[in-house]
Amino acid sequence: MTIRVIIADDQAMVRAGFAALLAAQPDIDVVGEAPDGRQALEVSGRTHPDVVLMDVRMPEIDGLEAARRLLSPPPGVVHRPRVLMLTTFDVDDYVYEALRAGASGFLLKDAPPADLIAAVRVVAAGEALLAPSVTRRLIEDFARQRPAPRRDPGLRLNGLTPRETEVLEHIARGLSNSEIAAALVLAEQTVKTHVGRILAKLDLRDRAQAVVFAYESGLVTPGTA
Amino acid sequence: MTIRVIIADDQAMVRAGFAALLAAQPDIDVVGEAPDGRQALEVSGRTHPDVVLMDVRMPEIDGLEAARRLLSPPPGVVHRPRVLMLTTFDVDDYVYEALRAGASGFLLKDAPPADLIAAVRVVAAGEALLAPSVTRRLIEDFARQRPAPRRDPGLRLNGLTPRETEVLEHIARGLSNSEIAAALVLAEQTVKTHVGRILAKLDLRDRAQAVVFAYESGLVTPGTA
DNA sequence: CGAGGTGTCGTACCCCGGTACTACGGTGAG
DNA sequence: CTCACCGTAGTACCGGGGTACGACACCTCG
Incomplete structure (x- = not known):
């Protein structure tokens, strides 16, 4: 041929x-x-x-x-x-x-x-x-573009616990606290607790900044939404 | 050698x-x-x-x-x-x-x-x-990863006006309404008006979702923060 | 000129999100 | 066994964010 x-x-x-x-x-x-x-x-x-x-x-x-x-x-x-x-x-x-x-x-x-x-x-x-x-x-x-070894084992964002990381991912998708609670089968207050700890650990003010952090750190990536 | x-x-x-x-x-x-x-x-x-x-x-x-x-x-x-x-x-x-x-x-x-x-x-x-x-x-x-020709002229996000796009960029950096007002030399209420219109036009609920949209649309890019 | 879009700002209201504090079961390390 | 950490959840509070509605100045276009 x-x-x-x-x-x-x-x-x-x-x-x-x-x-x-x-x-x-x-x-x-x-x-x-x-x-x-x-x-x-x-x-x-x-x-x-x-x-x-x-x-x-x-x-x-x-x-x-x-x-x-x-x-x-x-x-x-x-x-x-x-x-x-x-x-x-x-x-x-x-x-x-x-x-x-x-x-x-x-x-x-x-x-x-x-x-x-x-x-x-x-x-x-x-x-x-x-x-x-x-x-x-x-x-x-x-x-x-991808210097960090993506997120195979833990990725260990500034000392976030696995559960907190999970919550952060949901925040980074644009979900509200109640939606996250539903998705993870939790009380909304528990989500709030996690969110609060995430913001404190990462030194962020609100969930909008958390979304920014999630993208900038590579926790989530454009196109994977 | x-x-x-x-x-x-x-x-x-x-x-x-x-x-x-x-x-x-x-x-x-x-x-x-x-x-x-x-x-x-x-x-x-x-x-x-x-x-x-x-x-x-x-x-x-x-x-x-x-x-x-x-x-x-x-x-x-x-x-x-x-x-x-x-x-x-x-x-x-x-x-x-x-x-x-x-x-x-x-x-x-x-x-x-x-x-x-x-x-x-x-x-x-x-x-x-x-x-x-x-x-x-x-x-x-x-x-x-990069299919779209970044954002040369206007990018025209779903009919956002230039000013609204500008506000959206600031939202996408994690700024609060009052901080955006300060940055753009505006009354905070004006920023709120813009934010409201942005959310309506893009069919989003809150600023966190706006941040997600900004990254997903390529309006802002990780690493450019 | 009048119509419409844009950008600006005001008042008023409500609620979600975030904070503070407490508490309890489980698990792993010492 | 004790202690620390994690995940869970409750009550209480408040402030920023978002909504609704109105208003005015400017600019462009038919």
């Missing part, structure tokens, strides 16, 4: 170079080219490639926007190619935008030819591949 | 294989080996390698914990090697733990030898590199 690839780049030389390089591989077919994002979308719709090699900066529609359109489900279109983004320089925003859009890879154009070929194969297989500098930033970002 | 590497793996065969492979490279020196995490720490402290190749599962101290200790600043120790994690199988938790710990790479042992050599060079250069399947998961995670 050969890998069907199209190449979108505004520079004809670059297209020709990549096309020659890839076409020389027995398992890769270059089935189309496009000089801008708009035509890339059109060619992709017509040829249904497995992989789209896409330059970030292009006229008409840039690579980021084109990737978004290819990868977000425009109603009626079933085909979703993998997108491998390319760029000459190494700019944060581009990378993050591309990954958000759902790109499967991000390479710098100065990468060795063998890397490009390998990347196409990796991406076609449904895996992903990034330039090392991009990988580093992504990892740093990841580690920065 | 040669790259100084140590290899930590509980299987002597594996160590020997990797050592032979790497030592054959003109720019790589294998300066130590260790059969478990404890000795890996000891050897690293003695030889100050540039890169530590670390198997995930090892006796005494496993690779994850060893990586944490190498990479977290134990007072007095200045040397911080790069850590390249290795594993036979491809388990989510290991990867995330390793990246949290600050590892610069994560490879599967079935990767081609050339990849391992390339990875050592990449990591030594301060960049990072992951197995393609790991990269894919990391990207998916990233895209899932």
